[in-house]
Amino acid sequence: KQEVTQIPAALSVPEGENLVLNCSFTDSAIYNLQWFRQDPGKGLTSLLLIQSSQREQTSGRLNASLDKSSGRSTLYIAASQPGDSATYLCAVPETSGSRLTFGEGTQLTVNP
């Protein structure tokens, strides 16, 4: 059974810092990996989706990398802003189109 772990569970940084969130998964036979953002009391916003054949994806100040062989992904946030404060979740599908397994999330606070 796939297990997804995220480290750290919480992170507090001053505005402007670059930071890295980590995600690891136990079964490397994944089709893709997705990073989401969740604001308090809200649903999920998809940030980046990396296909299994890709090494990284970039969107604005966000860069996600994927190393299938080691079962790891990182989400890099450059020049963090207070508006980046949220919980970040990574998730992998067990097979294409099937259920997603989520990590516990990293709660990020960016202090002005």
Add this chain to the structure above:
Amino acid sequence: GAVVSQHPSRVICKSGTSVKIECRSLDFQATTMFWYRQFPKQSLMLMATSNEGSKATYEQGVEKDKFLINHASLTLSTLTVTSAHPEDSSFYICSASVASGGPLYQETQYFGPGTRLLVL
């Protein structure tokens, strides 16, 4: 595109009553819809997978008679929490899956905004 809505966004009910939550894909037809549950400061836990016109597949530990799922069309799935109790208070999130084009068949899930249920 690919917008999923949920209704209601928040509901408060008395213990013993039933509550229905709707999940709609507004601008696409969903192959599959999923229902998740999220407790405070925890991650999403899949409750069930729903396909239009067929019975939902429930995850281990989820009571199918407690959480009734009806998938009436390719754009609508409903979750009914029957005889709700305070321990059912949670954040319920649905997602709708759609196949993406290209040589590699994959499905992408789009998430609704969630429904906050509080059972008194």
